[in-house]
Amino acid sequence: MVVDGAAPEDSGRAPGAGRSTMTGAPLRAIPEATVARLASYLHVLSGRRRDMAESAVSAVISSEELAQWSGVNSAKLRKDLSYLGSRGIPGVGYDVATLLDALESALGAREIYPVAIVGIGHLGSALAGHRGFSGRGFPVRALLDADSGRIGQRVAGVIVTDVRETVAVCRDAGVVIGVIATPQHAAQQVADVLLTAGVRSILNFSPGTLVVPDDVEVRQVDLALELHMLAFHELRRGGSPARWEALQQ
């Protein structure tokens, strides 16, 4: 938000030019918007591969087909894939296995990124048990909270630790991604502690802007903001609930 998440972000981020893959192929800098879509292609493609695992169905897919599955324009998809340097076959399409490999490699999707969640309320607990984490290379290695009533409890198999021990716990567990699910008033303080622990990637579910150094990436998931966007859409459509009820009958 695009979103966007679609939260306001510091847009002047350096695009990290001149990288290269493990295979040594040089890459152009990949735009943020493209990275988000690459992740989406990866997800769609792994899902589809599972579906057609049994049948010996074509291990090749066209940009048009993948584009439709992903809900994007096929020209945009080809442009996105061109950043990977991964070669499709003109007149044929993309080899699914090769493409998956290139996507995983480009996104670092084969690495493990240990996660800490701070703020183990309703939302934090739900996140701790969420498949999106442990299932896919983001094991939850630490849960932290300030409430003595919650400290010591086991949530999704992990013991909740006192937030004052964040730095030690995160370093011990090799945490590289911090998730903030605290009330807003605590968020900046928690972010500061995570920074001290060496965390440079933060997923923030608390509303409001975090102040962090330039080399720290913050992804904002703002529920209230999403709802306001939908509200704006409702307003724009000009449909009141009452009017809709009438129309639907």
Next chain:
Amino acid sequence: MVVDGAAPEDSGRAPGAGRSTMTGAPLRAIPEATVARLASYLHVLSGRRRDMAESAVSAVISSEELAQWSGVNSAKLRKDLSYLGSRGIPGVGYDVATLLDALESALGAREIYPVAIVGIGHLGSALAGHRGFSGRGFPVRALLDADSGRIGQRVAGVIVTDVRETVAVCRDAGVVIGVIATPQHAAQQVADVLLTAGVRSILNFSPGTLVVPDDVEVRQVDLALELHMLAFHELRRGGSPARWEALQQ
């Protein structure tokens, strides 16, 4: 996405030109990115107003100050506000009350948008009790689930209903926003039912693309995608956990 976040969206959305406010002032079409930031300004500004409620502090704020609070460039902020037609005072700044009024009006933030949540697992339950909803004009009026073990239970003060009654329940409750928190395999089916119930705004926490008509707005909140974006950032920085531990000592 963020965005928000930043999920791939059908970009060819009609920008809804030629609206007008309740005061009759004609408005240019407001870009999506601007709408997201307007919502953010509204949030920041209401928070700050609460803080300075007691003190008779300046009821005026400059674009520079609000921009810093919101983490954006002040030129961008002024451009954003210019879409509201709300007049600041050159040499002085913006009257806070007037600005809040204009923001609320433009975003439809004074209306009530009843919400239904489908899928009352860990995440759905957490959302049902979340302040972001009931607190700010988005009352949760219906909870729906397919699991007979959950149907009939009370979550955050609302009884969970059988998902097969979605259409009737949503119409009765005047639901205008549907939240999907089901497993992915059920998401499209749930979306279809919500459409039948007249819902035209959907907040989707399930990964994967929903196919919906053009006049339906879908905001995607994709946890796995956010994590992949952060993973990419980690990869780009080239820091392995081990390396970080060494650096931090």
Next chain:
DNA sequence: TAGATTGTTAATCGATTAACAATC
């Protein structure tokens, strides 16, 4: 070869930002 689809170019579109005349 004929047919199909890629990768890339170039045009278009939209969003960001510095700068400054207008204004209080």
Next chain:
DNA sequence: TAGATTGTTAATCGATTAACAATC
């Protein structure tokens, strides 16, 4: 008036897309 800040212009930047030569 002098100082400050707005609203808007114009330049820049980046992202999207149609179109098509290159390629299998």
